[in-house]
Amino acid sequence: xxxxxxxxxxxxxxxxxxxxxxxxxxxxxxxxxxxxxxxxxxxxxxxxxxxxxxxxxxxxxxxxxxxxxxxxxxxxxxxxxxxxxxxxxxxxxxxxxxxxxxxxxxxxxxxxxxxxxxxxxxxxxxxxxxxxxxxxxxxxxxxxxxxxxxxxxxxxxxxxxxxxxxxxxxxxxxxxxxxxxxxxxxxxxxxxxxxxxxxxxxxxxxxxxxxxxxxxxxxxxxxxxxxxxxxxxxxxxxxxxxxxxxxxxxxxxxxxxxxxxxxxxxxxxxxxxxxxxxxxxxxxxxxxxxxxxxxxxxxxxxxxxxxxxxxx
Numbered sequence: 001x002x003x004x005x006x007x008x009x010x011x012x013x014x015x016x017x018x019x020x021x022x023x024x025x026x027x028x029x030x031x032x033x034x035x036x037x038x039x040x041x042x043x044x045x046x047x048x049x050x051x052x053x054x055x056x057x058x059x060x061x062x063x064x065x066x067x068x069x070x071x072x073x074x075x076x077x078x079x080x081x082x083x084x085x086x087x088x089x090x091x092x093x094x095x096x097x098x099x100x101x102x103x104x105x106x107x108x109x110x111x112x113x114x115x116x117x118x119x120x121x122x123x124x125x126x127x128x129x130x131x132x133x134x135x136x137x138x139x140x141x142x143x144x145x146x147x148x149x150x151x152x153x154x155x156x157x158x159x160x161x162x163x164x165x166x167x168x169x170x171x172x173x174x175x176x177x178x179x180x181x182x183x184x185x186x187x188x189x190x191x192x193x194x195x196x197x198x199x200x201x202x203x204x205x206x207x208x209x210x211x212x213x214x215x216x217x218x219x220x221x222x223x224x225x226x227x228x229x230x231x232x233x234x235x236x237x238x239x240x241x242x243x244x245x246x247x248x249x250x251x252x253x254x255x256x257x258x259x260x261x262x263x264x265x266x267x268x269x270x271x272x273x274x275x276x277x278x279x280x281x282x283x284x285x286x287x288x289x290x291x292x293x294x295x296x297x298x299x300x301x302x303x304x305x306x307x308x309x310x311x312x
Contacts, residue, residue, distance in 0.1 A: 032061075069097070076097070080103070125287060139170060213238055228257075235257045
């Protein structure tokens with residue numbers, strides 16, 4: 001859910017507002033990863049709804065482009081300079097953001113990490129699914145779809161982020177436990193769908209024995225689907241397994257392309273994250289870890305998932 005480029009307009013508008021001297025002391029800062037990715041649109045909607053419900057202004061900003069730590073640090077520091085009391089952030093680099101987070105916490109500013117944790121600094125609350133545990137479910141279920149010895153592809157997320165590390169480790173450990181003789185060929189990405197598509201297409205071009213492509217996020221799932229379509233493959237020729245429960249991946253499942261998806265409760269991550277930030281800014285105690293859960297989406301459970309999260 002972290003693959004597509006941040007809309008540059010958001011960063012430009014935010015920077016202009018921050019530099020204008022506007023006072024955000026009564027607002028909540030929200031530093032997201034993407035304004036256009038299908039999964040992040042669900043998270044961002046939850047964040048917006050929580051702010052509206054609480055009656056607070058939500059100042060939404062983000063990096064200028066995919067994975068840009070320097071611009072994420074810049075908007076973080078700008079929010080601090082305006083006297084904001086709470087910031088919710090989805091770090092593009094778990095360790096790289098840590099010094100800024102520590103400075104904020106030391107200054108008494110509440111920091112809530114959403115989706116991705118912070119390595120090397122304490123936060124007020126971390127709101128996310130348990131990526132490692134859910135990835136183990138993904139790997140174990142994926143193993144039931146192939147035979148021991150079948151070769152598969154795994155499309156990783158950014159390994160500079162705890163989210164990418166935990167999803168890769170959880171999937172590969174569970175899958176290899178169940179299918180010890182299977183080969184896992186990795187396609188490294190930085191949550192970039194184009195990288196996923198290119199890498200998957202190259203492997204499928206070179207190998208005719210790949211039975212499955214599993215993905216660390218649904219931008220990768222859709223990139224893998226595009227690769228298969230480019231090669232003239234049909235739905236079901238190579239199995240697809242996703243992670244996120246993004247709308248486009250669920251639609252692809254209904255069309256026969258995706259065979260399982262471990263869905264994060266994306267809307268709830270945004271909603272619960274901003275709710276925690278609002279509570280913390282008002283001096284309330286919030287839980288240090290809020291697990292938003294998951295849902296195993298398969299062709300037989302897809303409608304129940306859609307009903308649960310409001311996908312039409």
